[in-house]
Amino acid sequence: MKKIPAHPPRDVRPGLWRSLRELGNDPEFARHLEAEFPRGAELYEESGLSKRDFLKLMGASMALAGVGLTGCRRPEAHLVPFTKGVEWTIPGKFLYYATAMPTRTGAVPLIASTTDGRPTKLEGNPLHPFSNGGTDGFAQAAILDLYDPHRAKSFTDKGKTTDAAAFDAFLQSVGQGGGKGVAFLVEKKNSPTRDRLRAEVERNFPGVLWAEYEPLGDSEAEAAAAAAFGPGTRLLPKFDRADVILALDSDFLNPIETGIGYAAGFSARRNPDQMGAPMNRLYVVENHFTLTGGMADHRLRCRVSDLGEFTRRLAAAVARRTGDPEIASILGACPKAEVHFDEAWITACANDLLANPGRSLVLTGPQTPAAVQVLVHAINSALGNLGSTLLGVVTPAPAAATITDLAKAMASGAVETLFIFGGNPAYNAPAELGFAALLPGVPDVVRLGLFEDETSKLARWHVPAAHFLESWGDARTYDGTYTTIQPMILPLWGGISELDILAKLLGSAAPGGPELVRATFESLVTGGAVSTAGGPDLLWNNVLRVGFLPASGFAPTPLNFSAAAAAPLAEKAGPAPGGLEIVFLQSSSVDDGRHANNSWLLETPDFVTKLTWDNAVLVSPATADALGIRANNFGKFEEIAQKLGNEIDYDLVADIVEITDGKRAIQAAAIVAPGHADDSLSIALGFGHKGVTALMEDVGFDAYPLRTAASPRVASGLSLKVTGRTYPMAQTQEHRSMEGRDLVREGTLDRYHGNPAFAQKMGMDAHIPPNISLYTHPALTSAEQWGMTVDLNTCTGCNACVVACQAENNVPVVGKAQVRKNRDMAWIRIDRYFAGEPDEPEMLAQTMMCQHCENAPCETVCPVNATVHSEDGLNLMAYNRCIGTRYCANNCPWKVRRFNYFDYNQRPLDQLYWGPLARKGMADSLKMAKNPNVTVRMRGVMEKCTFCIQRIEDAKISRLVEAGPTPKSETPISPFKVACQQACPSDSLVFGDVADPKSRVSQLRASGRGYTMFKYLNASPRVTYLARIKNPNPKMPGADKVGMANGTPHGGHGATHDPHNPAEAHQ
């Protein structure tokens, strides 16, 4: 009710007045005051309608109007400000803290971005010595694990929910029991604090059994290094010093195998334009295509079972030339096998290695049998690589029992209380142990885990684990640098860490995480040679601030190969060759199964197969033929099209096969993998969980039942039969061939030196007439012009950028059924093509995102102006304006635009088709994972890569602040990275201002290798690709086919085949 503001009654002589007219209080002034307020306002006063009457009338009319509409109220919502300002917090700005993600090989050093006290993004720590600031996909996806609504949220005792106090009481009783029958099964972690607490536990409770188990551990490598070089020795390869590298069943470029750091050293030497050193050359021997195999200059397919014999022959070739006595004595101990290899390959490879003594490097994977590992050490020793490309350090990690030892103790009844920290042994323990059957025999099993999984179900206690972003900890990275892990947020669901449990077991009164870690740190500093100048507090704070203790790597040790000590290992024969073998791989999605509930990772396609939401048995085309496995089970129409000369590979429906070793069998879908070794199968571990969470159901196939402790890498002597059942699979990329189109361009080093701009005149680009445009484009007026380069020479296709983009840009997950319908939402994808023969193809990776064309085909066709160009050269999407005609996506030659066909952000994936009946809204915890600076897109809207416009704008705003009153044009924008670039471990993505000739991106764009795709369309993309350069050894068999994915050079442009005939381009 509006009241006319009557002027307050006045004194005769006012003390204060605001105007002379007020002083006079004449009628005109009163009218003026009235006129201030809406006409009719005074009527309310005089209408005789009392407030009570009014309320009655209004109430009645509201009641009438409200019949049946009472539910139409807007829900009440409150915006509650912080009652106290949080230290350092500036609303809308990120706070950054250094932490690390523990891994089996050490840790991935990280910088966490937090908003309002919640971490939303993880980046590599660029200051850390064992990191170039890159990360891997797992580290990028760790944010989702933290907020995963499926996480275990309560303490349970025999299946009943209880609380932390009950568990504390239990721990106390265990502590008072003196530790009799106590055993631990833990994941491998290089955590000094855990080692310290373990030592205390072992001191307090003599007879404690401490076992460590990693399904994908490196015990074979450790054993071989210990035998060859002395106990605790670890080898650190130095890729930046290696000219020639031979990888034997080693995927060292995959950051998930060894932690970050290898790809950086390798890619630094992969540059054909580098000064002072030749570009490196990579030989790879492997059974299935890996990232490393895709980067190889020469690749040999080899069954893993035959790897020992291959290495022996290589060692023999080296021994013949060098006459090295150590290698000869090892060779004498090695058993021989009858396997056919291309001897010319071995000879030429050995000669190349021998031609580069001290600058070559032979590597093998961490699970390669120790017998082969010692041969590799002998070869490196004979080549003089020890101390130059291979450095030795000593790890002080105390020895631990194996899971086999633990299983024996459990079977004998010696274990009464078993603490299982992390891991999931009921699911992934070696098959012959029957671990899941042993667990119920142990009276008190305590399981600390993020999820209530297979092991939790068999344990008495389930204790919710704190995520590494919720708890204190520390780790040594692979090189030994002491790295701190600090929490970013209080445990969301009251989880605790293994350090907490150990400390409580030791009876410490309310031990805090930071005190535990700091105590370790103090002992390290006082015991070691680290200077504590400035006081321990300052040092501790500085360490927390940068995330690591400088110069704290493991002590270096000279490497002296001891043939005598290694020979007994070499005598042990490897897996029996012959028959069918199956190789167990680390999954690019779920690792060994630990990320099985991470939908970001499940939907990130495998590097090579491009499979999502599943694993599969990989089999070579020839072996598939022999075993009767079909490449795809599709209809008659597709079969006819294939007969008409097309490569049809859509909508994969795979055969389900049964593989058995006689005792145990698994069933899994099998897919034909180009470049796979014959008579060999591969399958990724970590899938096929049953009854854990809804998300894990019907995802992939469990391969652990075929895996034994004795041979963790490979199982041989198998038989396979095709069951006749089929299984649909979801691939993000179905077509394999480039179809003679020069999308990824590559050449050899020789060709590049002969014509540095060869990549710019390939195929159709050689024929383009000069462009005469009828249309004058509006000038791009901004001083900064954004652009990107993608170096195909160093991009391995590792997916780190893909997951980073998903985390940064709130990209939704769509689920397997939707991926199968080609509706994945990734803004950045890695296209993978095969070129050449199906048996011996080359694999090419191409990172693909919005090209931000200056003359964008998408922009002209949008009827509502929802996609437009910015002055700084960005192709913008105005989500609010988009009505979703999808015309822009149709007209995009790169097909990088993504349309939200359902409300992927709002609806559960299994209720997408339920329409309004579906549950609406995402889990509260998942909302916390969203980047607050990026819109969460709704359904019916097109979206795509923005070049991380939020980071660009943030940098521009920061510049304004920095510039202050001076003109902003005089202040340069301080350097920043976009999300994919920041995550890239091999520095292949470079983003920046292309208008600044001094910027790195400008210089790379000017490189002779630089080319843009579909140049004839005149779209002028802002993304420049740098052609891939191969460095083949001309003496190798098949060297003439290396670097020829676009055909051999002739007549000034790059194709001998007829690129105009797609039928001919099929391979």
Add this chain to the structure above:
Amino acid sequence: MPGTATMIGEKPGDEEKEVVRPPLVLNKRTMGWISSYISSIVEERTPTWWWVSMGVTVPMTLMCLACLAYLVATGVGVWGNNHPVGWAWDITNFVFWIGIGHAGTLISAILFLTRQKWRTSINRAAEAMTLFAVVCAGIFPAFHVGRIWMVWFLAPVPNSNGIWQNFRSPLLWDVFAVSTYFTVSVLFWYTGLIPDLATIRDRCTSKIKKFVYGVMALGWRGGNRQWRHYEAAYLILAGLSTPLVLSVHSVVSFDFATSVIPGWHTTIFPPYFVAGAIFGGFAMVLTIMIPACALYKPLHDLVTVNHVDKMCKIILLTGSIVGYAYLMELFIAWYGGNPYERAAFWYRAVGPYWWAYAAMMFCNVVAPQLFWFKYFRTHLLWVWIIVQFPNMGMWFERFVIIATTLSRDFTPSAWGMFHPTWVDICTFAGTFGLFTTLFLIFIRFLPMICMFEVKAVLPEADPHHGEARH
């Protein structure tokens, strides 16, 4: 103009020879018979077959509406569209229906301007068909968007954001072209209806009917002034419609032709689309007129075999134009030397959707060749069977152009197949229900043949009728 036209073919030198033209109305039907018979269709008791037909088509219409409601409530994902096939059955159906919507106005306007008298008995129904086809067509572009509640962004209304439409986008031209076409077609059709509505009004027995038809007849008395105004208005609207017939499908083809996608990016599209539209439109006219005449047998005196024969000839002509365009596309793809273009057409013919291409080729190019034979042009059952091929073939043509092109374009990594879902199928099937329902309502309540125009082509309408010939 009715009543004043002279017979074409009467030349001054031909006085001796009497030109015998086949009569347009058979059995010497009189003016009175025409009025009473055509009006009786509207006036008689609703026949059983009508209720039976409505019993089929109304549920189909409701199914279409239910599918659309489900689509809006759930998301475009209930259709099979995906990346890279952003447009599939939605735009295929749109172009299919809008193509059908060409025959009516073509018959009414272009044949009117070219004084083709045989048009008079089919133009009313053909125009109605046009309107109903455009209604069906309009559903798809409207509902295929992700956020239909924001579709008013396409209209150039001033808004607080100050954002205008993108006038470079062919999709916007499409909005204007189709809405203009629909508006003019409605006006043209309604204007032509007025004298006949008046006839019905005058014959009505019930008051309600008299009132309703009276309102619709807009006070037509049949006076000379009214006829003069009518003739002028009809001529103007015919003149307006004629370019629209050509422009609408040309603009629809710009959706594809102005894009960069190989297989879409081609200059042949506008004439080829227009020819295809006339082809498909005439096939649809025959598809519905033949059963209508079978139901009302005396109509055969008005819609004669001669009409059918002429329409079949047009189908043969336009089908051959379409066939020429298909071959020309292939030739240019080969001759042009653009590898992407070559690949696009190679995949159309022998790629995973080869069957759609083969179906298109057979239905549109091969099957209509039977119309070279008079037997097939004049045997009504054969005609009805054969014109189903253009009906199907034109749908396949649009599917081939839209979905198969998108499924394989520039970047092989992004290639993917489209599969329709049950919602795709039911929505499309439902539009046939809607189309037929509207048509059934039309023949039930409006004169389906233009009475006054047919009367004008009777011999008696000739002012010299009955005069001795020299």
